[in-house]
Amino acid sequence: MEKIDNFDSLQASISSALVSTTRSAGQIANEDVSFHRSLDPTFGTSLDRQNARLLGLAERLLGSATANTEIVRPPRLSDIDAVESNWRAVVDVIDSLLERADTALDEFTGAVKRLSPGLVEQKADATKAPKTSKIAAALKNHSIEKPQLQFEHVPTNNETIPFKPLLITKPHAVVPLETSAEAAYAHPYQTEIEQYQYPDEMYTQKDPILYHPFETTTATLVDTEDAVEEMLEELKSADVIAIDLEHHDQRSYIGVVSLMQISTRDKDWIVDTLKPWRRKLSCLNEVFANPRIIKVLHGAYMDVVWLQRDLGLYLVGLFDTHYAARALGYTGGSLAFLLKKFANVDAQKQYQMADWRIRPLPQELFDYARSDTHYLLYIFDCMRNELIERSDFSKPDHEGDKIWDVLQKSSEVALQRYEHPIYDYELGQGSMGWYKMLSRTPALLSKEQFSVFRAIHQWRDNVAREDDDSNHYVMPNHQILTLAKLMPTKRSELLSAAQPITQAVRLRADELVSVIVKAIEAGENGPEMVDVLSKVEVQLPRRQTAQVAAQRPLASYLPQPPTTTAISTSNLPLRSSISTFWGNAFKSSAHQERDMSSLSQISLAIPLPPLTAEIFADPPEHQTPVQESAPPPAESPLPTPPAREDDEIFVLKEKGRKRKRTDAVPTDNMAAQTDEVALPDEEEELERERVEKKKAKKEARRARKAAEAGGFAAAADAEEDEQPFDYNAAPSVLNPPRESRQEMKERRKKEKNPYAKSMDAPKGMARGQKERAGKTMTYK
Structure with missing residues (x-):
């Protein structure tokens, strides 16, 4: 308490000194110092x-x-x-300084510092907190102490040897545990799953057993070893059970099973799998591996791996409703879709991403976890009946047996094995590798950027293993690409580029900067990004599928000549050397040079002429058909059909002319088709007709002009022959002659219409050029 008082007095004296100094500096700045x-x-x-x-x-x-x-x-x-x-x-x-102060405050307030177990229990027992605060804490709560630190077997995350099963005993074993464990830690129940025969009840159509009302029943919380024994005794008497898991992978490197839900026809259990004695739950193999009991799960692909990784549990007799939904062709395959379809229940999926480590569980999370298995057995009954109805058991080899397909898929899921994630720096393979992230990014990095990318990615994986956090919690993927492109070499540059800043990056900024600097120096003489990716593609498994075969060039589908040797394509990735439709394939030009000499040996079913340059050349103005001196005889000549008058070469309507038929006899296979263009002789004839018609038009135009010129000359001659003007006989201007009534009407009518005299003007020359169909005057 004395230290706190001394600190308060020191803080007060420093603050007063700073205030007085600031005031003095402000007063001096306002005056004229000069x-x-x-x-x-x-x-x-x-x-x-x-x-x-x-x-x-x-x-x-x-x-x-x-x-x-x-x-x-x-x-x-x-x-x-x-x-x-x-x-x-x-x-x-x-x-x-501000960043370091922010980090120190986070450590002081407990945002970074791990809380003690007593403090966690004290917070968990605070029942007076509002419901909304509990739900918010359940959805996202980073102040919870990591439960894996209290396990009897704390994860180390640095294993490099194969995963050893956690089994101590093996119930319902066909092969003893010692024999199955000697084969390089193989799947302990592989023989039992492969030899398993599903009971006949799977092919028996029965009325679905309705679930108990959700509102009038509840689930039993299993959080002690005695409760586990009581639950196990009740499960042994069941013939079918439903199982589901809740997993947390944000504050754990490999993830941790936080909750397990088990339901029978009459009862539900919620098992707390975060207890230090969690591995003792392997005793449930007496039920999970019992071939008499059917285990119903939905989307068990990851549940099977999590069960054997954390609890040492294995499933014999699995039925996955996800594959049943796919076999029935439903529009949706999620558990929420099945709950709505069969039980008319809306799943509260806002709790799906909740932090399932929080204890005690809020009632909303408890009910959500229970609903995943409470209705699942009723859904199983309905889907089994529908599979039987839509199956055709008369076909051989289970061709129309939909139930058999679902059971085979479920057995394949149950045979999965967990392996420790091993980091591959060179090629980035594995679930934690960098290859998947980089292959989905279209950016092309330089040698230095590629070196920085791999170095940061490896640094993130090392920090995640050391702190037992997920990779995304340490640093998201987009920040790795951003830092690889910018390559910051200072702390300030790093913190400004890595936004938003995570706790791991803030606390280890200096360490990360040194990693980037070393990676830049190593990248100057390092490998290119394209070269490394090409090595990865070569080592990828070859996929001989129709989809990959459809992406090959057309030349690769042509059959090989019988005299040549098949080309080896074992070193080419993602490419099949044999097509189920065309047979052997040529090598692809995308990877190797094409052998042009082999094109001359290609023989197709359709007869083609020799591929010479004359065929593709433009026809000359005057072309004379050339006949081959000795044409090669055909092996099986086809009978020549009798000539008909209709078998003529015709030209489509061109330049406004009608189609003109001419007699032409084909001289070779290429000209034997009836939809060819006109021959050169016909084109010359058409051109000649166009020239003659144009010449006739010009002559008619000259004659018309000459006739008009002759009319003007005759009028001039007539004027010369007229008599001189007689002024005596001319009408008087002062006393003009009186108009008649009819002449007066016509004159007034013309005065009212000012455009009446416009029609008296001489007409222009008629237009000589007229547009016709198929011909335009703009382009002659």
């Missing part, structure tokens, strides 16, 4: 001395702040100008 320097020289000397002292203190503070950091040379503040020139470096130091 004017006071000119009035009192001693003021200027004192001011310079204080400036030097403050700069020295600031420089010492920067040196202390950069101690034991990645900043080797702190900024130097020799004068006022140095502050402006080194301002960026000063800001970096301040940012580093």
Whole structure:
């Protein structure tokens, strides 16, 4: 308590000193310092001395702040100008101080520091908390102590040897445990699953047994060893049970089974699998491996692995409702879809991603976990009957047996084995490798960036194994790609690029910066990204499927000549050397050079002429058909059909002309088709007709012009033959003759219509060019 009082007094004195200094600096800045320097020289000397002292203190503070950091040379503040020139470096130091202070506060408040078990139990017993706060804590709660730290067998995450089964005894064994364990830790129940025969009740159609009302029943919580024994005795009398798991993988490297739900026709159990004695649950193999009891699960692909990894449990007689939904062709295959379809229950999927480590479980999570298995046996009955109805048992080899298909798929799922995740730095293979992430990214990294990418990815995996956290909790995938492209070499650059900053990156920023610097130096002489990816593709398993075969070039489908040797393609990835439809395939031009000499030996079923350059060349203006001196005789000549008048070469309507038929006799196989274009002789005839018609039009135009010119000349001659004007006989202008009534009407009518005289103008020459169908005047 004395230390806290001393700290409070020290903090008060420092705060008061800072406030007075700030006020004094603000008052001085508002005055004219240069004017006071000119009035009192001693003021200027004192001011310079204080400036030097403050700069020295600031420089010492920067040196202390950069101690034991990645900043080797702190900024130097020799004068006022140095502050402006080194301002960026000063800001970096301040940012580093703020980050370290933030980290220290997180450790002090407990956001990073692991809580003690007593504190966790104290928080768990706080029943006065509102319901909403409990649900929020259940959905995302990082302050829970890792339960795996209290296990009798704490995970180390650094195993490199094959996974050894956790079994101590092997109930319902066909092969003893010692014999099955000698074969390099094989699946302990592999023989039992492969030889298992499902009971005849699977092919018997029965009325579904309705589940008990959910509101009037409850589940039994199993959190002690005695409760496990009581549950086991009741499960032994059942003929079918439903099983489901709740898994947590955010604050664990390999994940941890947090909850197990088991249901019979009459009762539900919720088993707490986070107890230190959790491996004693392997005694449930007396039920799980019992061939008399059917185990119903939905989507058991990962549940089978988790059961043997954490609890040492194996399933003999599995029925997976997910494969049943696929066999029946349902529009959905999730458990929520089946609950809605058969039980009319809406699953509360907002709790699916909850933190299942929280204890005690809120009622909402408890009910959600129970609902996963409470209705599952009724769903199993309904789907089994539907599979029987839609199966055709008359076909041989179980061709129409849908139940047999579901049982075979379920047995394959039960035969899965868990293996320790081993990190592969070179090729990035495995569930924790980098290859999958990089292969889905279209970016092409340089040698230095690729080296940084692999180094950061390996650093993240090492930190996750050491802290027993998931890889995504340490650093998300997008940050690895961002840091690989930017390659930051300073703490400040790293923290600004890795947004949002995780706790692991913030606490180990200096370590990560050193990893990036070393990776940049090693990447200068390192491998290219494309070269490494090509090595990975070569080692991938070959897939001889129709989908991959459809992606090969067309030349690879052509049959091989009988005289040549089959080309080996064992070193080519993802490519089949034999096609089930075409037979052996040529080598692909995508990987090897194509042998052009083998094209001449290709023999197809359709007869083709020799592939010479004359066939693909444009026809000349005057082409004379050339006949071969000695055409090769056909092995099986076809009978020549009798010539008909309709078997003529025709030309589609072109340039507004009608189709003209001409007699033409084909001279070879290529010209024997009736849908060819016109021959050169016909084209010349058409061109000749066009020239003659154009010439006739020009002559008609000249004659018309000459006739018009002759009319003008005749009119001129007529004017010359007229008599001179007689002024005496001309009408008087002062006394004009009177118009008749009819002439007056016509004159007024013309005056009212100003456009009446427009029709008296001479007409223009008629248009000589007319557009016709198939021909345009723009392009002649």
